Amino acid sequence: xxxxxxxxxxxxxxxxxxxxxxxxxxxxxxxxxxxxxxxxxxxxxxxxxxxxxxxxxxxxxxxxxxxxxxxxxxxxxxxxxxxxxxxxxxxxxxxxxxxxxxxxxxxxxxxxxxxxxxxxxxxxxxxxxxxxxxxxxxxxxxxxxxxxxxx
Amino acid sequence: xxxxxxxxxxxxxxxxxxxxxxxxxxxxxxxxxxxxxxxxxxxxxxxxxxxxxxxxxxxxxxxxxxxxxxxxxxxxxxxxxxxxxxxxxxxxxxxxxxxxxxxxxxxxxxxxxxxxxxxxxxxxxxxxxxxxxxxxxxxxxxxxxxxxxxxxxxxxxxxxxxxxxxxxxxxxxxxxxxxxxxxxxxxxxxxxxxxxxxxxxxxxxxxxxxxxxxxxxxxxxxxxxxxxxxxxxxxx
Numbered sequence: 001x002x003x004x005x006x007x008x009x010x011x012x013x014x015x016x017x018x019x020x021x022x023x024x025x026x027x028x029x030x031x032x033x034x035x036x037x038x039x040x041x042x043x044x045x046x047x048x049x050x051x052x053x054x055x056x057x058x059x060x061x062x063x064x065x066x067x068x069x070x071x072x073x074x075x076x077x078x079x080x081x082x083x084x085x086x087x088x089x090x091x092x093x094x095x096x097x098x099x100x101x102x103x104x105x106x107x108x109x110x111x112x113x114x115x116x117x118x119x120x121x122x123x124x125x126x127x128x129x130x131x132x133x134x135x136x137x138x139x140x141x142x143x144x145x146x147x148x149x150x151x
Numbered sequence: 152x153x154x155x156x157x158x159x160x161x162x163x164x165x166x167x168x169x170x171x172x173x174x175x176x177x178x179x180x181x182x183x184x185x186x187x188x189x190x191x192x193x194x195x196x197x198x199x200x201x202x203x204x205x206x207x208x209x210x211x212x213x214x215x216x217x218x219x220x221x222x223x224x225x226x227x228x229x230x231x232x233x234x235x236x237x238x239x240x241x242x243x244x245x246x247x248x249x250x251x252x253x254x255x256x257x258x259x260x261x262x263x264x265x266x267x268x269x270x271x272x273x274x275x276x277x278x279x280x281x282x283x284x285x286x287x288x289x290x291x292x293x294x295x296x297x298x299x300x301x302x303x304x305x306x307x308x309x310x311x312x313x314x315x316x317x318x319x320x321x322x323x324x325x326x327x328x329x330x331x332x333x334x335x336x337x338x339x340x341x342x343x344x345x346x347x348x349x350x351x352x353x354x355x356x357x358x359x360x361x362x363x364x365x366x367x368x369x370x371x372x373x374x375x376x377x378x379x380x381x382x383x384x385x386x387x
Contacts, residue, residue, distance in 0.1 A: 110248070111379045115368040129361045129387050140248055 024122035027089040034088050036095035038064055038078035046078070048149065050141025053134055059083050061091065063138035067146055073103030074143075079135065086128035090117050091135030098139065106143050112136045155194050155203070155241045158182075161216065162236050166300045170266065171232045172209065172220040173240065182217050187277035188250030188270045188356075190384075191219065192243040195230055204228075207358070207384065208245060209269040209301075211276035220300060222266040249356065249384040250274060257352025258286040262337060262367050264359025265293060270384060271358065272301050279312055286349065287315045290337045292363070294323030306331065339370030350376070358384040 023031070038044055046064035053060040061083060066076035077095040081087050094117050098104040104112075114132045118124050124132060162174035175182065185208060192203035204227050210218035223232050234240065249270060251259055259278065261271045268291055275287055293299045299319060309315045319332050326332045343350065355371055357364045364385045372378050 108379045111382065113368070113378070113381065113383045114385070115365055115381075115383050116378050118365075119369075126361045126387070129385060137248070 022125060023085070023089075024124075026093070026120070026122045027086070027124065030089035030092040030121070031085045034092040036076075036078050036092065036099070038062075038080050041078075041080075044078065046142070048142040048144070048146030050138040050143070050145055052138045052141060053081075053083075059087065059131070059134060061087065061134040061138040063091075063135065063142045065139070065142045065146060067106065068103055069150075071103070072106050074098045074106060074109055075103050077139065079138070081134065083134060084128070084131050086124055086131035087134055089121060090114075090124070090132035091138075093117055093120050094135045094139060106146075110140050110143050112139065155192070155243045157239045157241050158217075160234055160236050160238050160240060163234065166220070167297060169223045169232075170220065170298075170300055172218050173231065173234065175217040175240075177215060177217055180217070183244065185212055185245035186250050187211055187273040188384075189245040189247040190249075190270070191245055193219075193227075193231065194241040194243075195227060196241070198226060198230060200227070203243065205247075205386075207247075207249075207270035207273070209272045211273045211280060213277070213280050220266070220269045220272075247384070249358070249382055251278070251354045251356065251382070255352070255354050256285065257354065258288060258349040259283075260342065260353055260355045261287065261289045262342070262355065262357045262359075263289070263291045264337075264363035264367075265298070266300070267357075267359030267363070267384070267386065268300055269358075271356070272304060274356065275305075275308065275315065279308065279315070284314060287312075288318070288342070288345065289315070290318045290320065290342060292320040292322060292337050292359070294321070296321055296324070296326060296332070337367070339367055339374055343371075343374050343376070353380065355381045356384075357381065359386070361385045361387055 047067045048065045051062045061081045064078040065074055068075045077098050079091045079095055098109045117132055158175050158180045160173050161176040164172045190205045190207045192205045194203040206219045209220040221228050221231050223229050263271050305317055309317045320337050321332055322336055357367045364383050368381055371381055
């Protein structure tokens, strides 16, 4: 029982049914230590911004990208959400995936899938799948925003 | 963002006891454009649930009616399947990125699990309307033959267009020998054997339950398909 509890983010639930969720160590790491969060966008100059979600149900995701215009790759990917543990971990991982190894090509970044992010997180509970789509949808909107601004 | 509007159902078609299509007249409802493969989010405040649920559009953009096809899976979908012509539905604008590249030239491989078939009717009809010469493969997995939706539609399409190839997999009942039906689950390895020559430029679109899409995605990736050539849409 003790061992099981180690895999649960203590006291953290998403939804109203008070269920606990089993998360991988990678999910926990990204939830407790999210990468690339932008806490205040006031002085942040982005090349593209994407916002998705519904304020009515509390799931909102904003993504800001900076683009290396010579290589057409993502040099910075910042984000902020009013989402749950899965949304935070998924978007944190996504921000790492698109900026690692010199930055992902924007065309490939637009094709990033929830499956790809979840695979890197070593899985997510199925009932939390929907939380993992907000980030890459917002990323895609941010890249489209950049492309519109450029052309 | 919540931009939903009310739309009036013009017709309802029951495909089976559990699956129905809701039709909306484009003229009467002033529908905007959409891309084949996109979905709408439906809101039912009467149920006391603020969150909407998303449903893929099963009609193609060039068709006169806008159609969503729904399987009864719970409170929300049961409510929708029990609606009738003349009832009103609150829907968002079409949204989503589940569609092939406009300039795609390799094979278009559509893999559907159950009610995940709905966007493929739209996508395939749209490709053909654009006079696409791409080879289009549809792998459609269903528990029973009676659960297959759009079977006659797809059969007529394949009879007319020689670049459309159908593979209906039946997983939950024994089926007699038939050129359209294959007994058992879809296997990514078997799919890839069908067109080794075209793999480099092919696009793979997967739609179905979370588990189905995850398994297919992993199977294709583990067999050498670049993950950026695999597009996914899951229902939950």
